[in-house]
Structure formats: C-alpha cells, structure tokens
Amino acid sequence: MGACASSINRPRKYSEVLSESEQEKTIQAADRRPVKILLLGSSGSGKTTIFKQMRLVHYGPFTRQETEAYRQLIYLNITDGLHAGISRMNTSGFSVTEENRELLRTVAEHGHDLKDDEPFLTEYRHPIEWLWKDPNVQAMYANGNQAGLPENLSYFCQNLDRLFNRRFVPSNQDILHAHVRSTGIAKACFSLQPGRDLLLVDIGGSRSERRKWRHCADGANAVVFMVNLAGYNQSLREDEDTNQMEDALDLWEQTCRAPWFKDAVFILLLNQNDVFEEKIMRSNIKDFFPDYKGPAGNADAGRRYFKDRFRTIAREAFTAQNRQFYCHFTTATNTMNIRLAMAAVQGTVLATCEQPC
Ligand SMILES: Nc1nc2c(ncn2[C@@H]2O[C@H](COP(=O)(O)OP(=O)(O)OP(=O)(O)O)[C@@H](O)[C@H]2O)c(=O)[nH]1
Ligand SMILES: [Mg+2]
Numbered sequence: 001m002g003a004c005a006s007s008i009n010r011p012r013k014y015s016e017v018l019s020e021s022e023q024e025k026t027i028q029a030a031d032r033r034p035v036k037i038l039l040l041g042s043s044g045s046g047k048t049t050i051f052k053q054m055r056l057v058h059y060g061p062f063t064r065q066e067t068e069a070y071r072q073l074i075y076l077n078i079t080d081g082l083h084a085g086i087s088r089m090n091t092s093g094f095s096v097t098e099e100n101r102e103l104l105r106t107v108a109e110h111g112h113d114l115k116d117d118e119p120f121l122t123e124y125r126h127p128i129e130w131l132w133k134d135p136n137v138q139a140m141y142a143n144g145n146q147a148g149l150p151e152n153l154s155y156f157c158q159n160l161d162r163l164f165n166r167r168f169v170p171s172n173q174d175i176l177h178a179h180v181r182s183t184g185i186a187k188a189c190f191s192l193q194p195g196r197d198l199l200l201v202d203i204g205g206s207r208s209e210r211r212k213w214r215h216c217a218d219g220a221n222a223v224v225f226m227v228n229l230a231g232y233n234q235s236l237r238e239d240e241d242t243n244q245m246e247d248a249l250d251l252w253e254q255t256c257r258a259p260w261f262k263d264a265v266f267i268l269l270l271n272q273n274d275v276f277e278e279k280i281m282r283s284n285i286k287d288f289f290p291d292y293k294g295p296a297g298n299a300d301a302g303r304r305y306f307k308d309r310f311r312t313i314a315r316e317a318f319t320a321q322n323r324q325f326y327c328h329f330t331t332a333t334n335t336m337n338i339r340l341a342m343a344a345v346q347g348t349v350l351a352t353c354e355q356p357c
Helices: 005-009 020-029 047-059 064-091 098-110 122-132 135-142 151-157 172-177 207-216 229-233 244-257 273-279 299-317 335-352
Strands: 035-041 185-193 196-203 222-228 239-243 265-271 326-329
Touching: 035 047, 035 207, 035 244, 035 335, 047 172, 047 185, 047 196, 047 222, 047 335, 064 098, 064 122, 064 135, 064 151, 064 172, 098 122, 122 151, 151 172, 196 207, 222 229, 222 244, 222 335, 229 244, 229 273, 229 299, 239 244, 244 265, 244 299, 265 299, 265 335, 273 299, 299 326, 326 335
Parallel strands: 035 196, 035 222, 222 265, 265 326
Antiparallel strands: 185 196
16 A cells, blocks of 8 residues: 555545645655656546546545545536536527426526435436436437536436435445546555555646646656547537637647646546547537548547547657657546556656656
C-alpha cells in the first residue's frame, strides 16, 4: 500500500478535496519524490473516473461514508440531471411530450439534497421513469443524444428499481457513474512498485477551473490529457455555441504549447469509447466535422480520424523538441480497461522519467 494511504482512506464528502495544507502533509509523507501525473482535459472527459478507478485498484472498496456520500450524489444526478438535461433539450429544439411537462416541474420543484441514510423519495420513482421513457427523450437519445443529456442518466434510469429500494447501497459501478463537476485540486499517492510512488493530480476541466492547471505544473512528469470521444456531436455545457470536440482540440493545442508543461510526457486518452461506439451508429461525424472522409457508422474510421487530428496538433507543437505522441482509447468506467491503460501510462512515464523518483 502507498505511503499516503491515510489521506485516501479518510471518508470525505464527494464534493470535498484535501485542503492545501493537508495535501502538502500527504505529499511529504512519501519518503521519496513521487512520479507526478496530472489528469487534464475538458469537463466530463473522465478525469475523476480514472482517479476513482486508481483509488479502487490501490486501496480497495470505498468506505461506508464515501459510499453514503455517493448515494446522495446519485440521487441528485438523477433528479437534477433529468431536469437540467431536459431543459437543455428545449434550447436545442427538442422537448418532452405535452403530457409529461407537468412531471418535469414536479421533479424540479421538489428535488432536494438527501440527508444521511434517507432513502430515495419513492414519489419520484414513477415520474422519473415516465420522463426517461418519454418518446421524445428516447428519440433524442436514439439519434445520438445531440442535446447532451448526461450519459449517466441512461445507466441510472435502467436501474431505478434497485436505486429506489430502501436498502440501496451503491456498487462500485454506480459510484464510477456518479458525476460532480470538480472544483479544486484532488491529489492521491499510490505505490507503483518498491521505490516508486505515483502522485496523481485530478483538476477540474470546466473553463473556470482551467486557470488552475499551470499552478500544478511544477515538477509534473506527465500530462494525461483526457477527451470525451463521444462529444463530437455535442456542445459544451458552459457554452452552447462551442462543440465539445472542437474545444478539446483547442485545449490540447494550448496545453501542448504551454511552456510550463514543456518537460512533461504527454499521453492522450480518447475516452468514452463505449458511448462513442454506440453513438457513431446514429450520428455521422461528417455532419459536425465536414472534412471527415471515412464511412458513416464506422467506429474504427472515426477513432483514426480523431487520433490523427490530435496527433497533427501535437507534432506541430512538439517540432522543436524530441517529444513523442502517445494515445490510448479508453472506457473509464471499465475497471479492467483502465487497469491496462494506466499500466501502459505508468510504463511510458517511468521509461521516460529522467529523474530518480
Ligand atoms: N459510459 C461512460 N461514462 C463515462 C466514461 N468516462 C466518464 N464517464 C462518465 O462521465 C461523467 C463525467 O466523468 P468525470 O470523470 O466526473 O469527468 P471529469 O473529467 O472529472 O469532469 P470535471 O470534474 O467536470 O472536469 C461521469 O458520470 C462518468 O461516469 C466512459 O468511458 N464511459
Ligand atoms: Mg472531475
């Protein structure tokens, strides 16, 4: 177990991160300088999901208090997610059927934070299900979810019986699907192998959070840059006029060129591959990226296209330096997939890390 086990085992609310002084204590607790990896990328790309996976792999199950905090978050993800998502649908020209509009108001007006051990409110069980099954909502999903309803709604709404059971305790999969937009900087230390610790830093990716990135750059050995591959047909939550993939390409370019990251290895994770594979069957990349020449509905061609776009940017940014481009396709909610991907990431970083850690 890593030198910093105490920090990660301490139960915390999902919305909390360690205070600066606690983080420093945690880092100083390691008796040698760890390999430092920053998780960067747009909001919703999957950074915190990877952070949770690493925590699970290295420290085992979530504590009772952590699980309880996630249970409450899942409730909010469903009620707020459904309401906010459907409201966004309206601005994209979609809406729920007339007979379900009243239900939407009910879910919006009566939703509230659960107290500790308070079960999910059963009076919402059926309104949520009816809203989810609304033909217009389902049609919008079936056409590639262009309005951008949170992807985790699809997972949670398929499990409503289990979630609304009074004795519901979230599984690891439930916790991996929960989402809260990170504000602040979360750090955790893991033991890679004897004599090698890894300090993983998870930073929020929404626009207002990105200015914090450079303040974490000091001593970073690697940047793991995450992209939501399935975001090619959606706009940003914080800016309806900007396509998520265009934003990720811009952000990648800025990050590759940032002088404060010039000594770091860059590894790109094109994530949400599971969602991408489903979506590509219904939503043609060419409709959003007119220079895409591959066939519609072909996931391999789509992956190649986006990988090439990111590689071209990296090559141009790295011309003057001897830096490589590394890329993996991932599904952050799949523990086995992330074990393998993170093992590859760690191998790359350790192989290129010049300083003794
Ligand atoms: N199906 C699926 N869902 C994913 C995947 N990666 C992340 N998610 C979900 O996407 C949502 C956002 O993931 P997070 O890891 O919280 O995103 P983030 O990059 O930390 O976002 P910010 O903290 O806002 O910057 C969560 O509901 C995750 O469960 C994936 O590969 N597949
Ligand atoms: Mg996050």
